[in-house]
């Protein structure tokens with residue numbers, strides 16, 4: 001859990017480990033030391049523990065256990081989905097459709113595939129971060145083999161119309177990959193209802209450990225492996241399994257199921273934060289607020305203060321937030337997400353992401369509001385913090 005003297009409002013970048021997850025991982029680390037590929041008893045015990053965890057994760061998205069492949073990160077799952085599927089289907093066609101607001105692990109795969117003679121269509125989004133399903137329909141041609149669309153955006157929390165897209169694609173017989181890293185654990189997901197062929201999950205966004213993730217690969221979907229080695233994960237992802245991580249991931253999923261009532265609490269906190277901030281600083285604007293959004297994210301434009309200066313001032317005051325996504329922050333590149341949403345450069349460069357989670361308290365939110373207002377007012381009066 002975060003140090004109480006600091007206020008952590010960066011849950012979209014990563015979440016602290018839930019103490020229950022840590023406890024289970026400590027026990028698992030001691031007990032399941034043997035290699036699950038070993039034929040002896042301790043090895044088989046490790047294997048059984050992994051399979052139990054796989055079942056828990058599969059059930060949470062209404063999939064079958066054999067459809068879950070463990071990987072080392074959401075990034076790796078996205079790579080396996082995009083590169084693995086296009087390698088198998090390259091003789092059927094060379095066209096991929098995605099959106100302009102995907103995580104960098106999808107966008108960079110697309111750039112890689114572009115260099116391998118694939119054609120990429122990037123769907124536009126509107127000011128609410130929404131793609132137009134009609135634009136998707138008209139982008140599909142006889143060469144389209146894969147569509148990859150995220151379920152919720154990491155910078156704004158905007159939710160994309162996955163069900164509608166799934167219905168279009170299943171009719172057109174085009175494979176559908178969904179990056180659900182931000183949405184998983186916050187909204188119920190059924191791969192059956194959504195008609196999804198591949199779906200990316202990552203443990204560290206749901207109070208689980210870092211370095212463990214999964215890719216759902218529907219039973220009838222073929223994916224060529226992108227790493228070469230042993231036959232683990234039914235030949236789809238080699239390497240000795242991260243048993244402790246897998247068990248921690250499964251416990252994080254169990255905790256999510258048991259703590260469903262936290263959703264409303266976090267939603268109320270986030271809404272209280274936005275409402276109060278607007279009262280204190282009427283100049284702010286909330287990016288994507290009018291559309292469907294995750295309950296955890298708040299992407300806010302502060303006129304007059306560059307986002308990175310705001311981030312540093314907040315950090316000095318003990319509040320951890322992000323500008324853009326965790327991977328691109330530090331690079332000083334303007335957010336590709338807010339750019340795609342059509343905001344002007346001033347708004348893009350002066351926006352900050354606050355994200356709330358399981359351990360955020362009302363008291364911390366109130367303290368954060370006080371400190372943010374203080375920084376803003378001081379800045380307006382020309383008192384430089386940085």
Ligand code: PLP
Pocket residue numbers: 012013072073074075076078103105150152153154179181182202203204213326
């Ligand atoms: N996709 C989205 C939407 C994300 O937010 C992230 C992480 O921030 C990833 C993929 C990558 O996941 P990981 O950090 O497990 O590589």
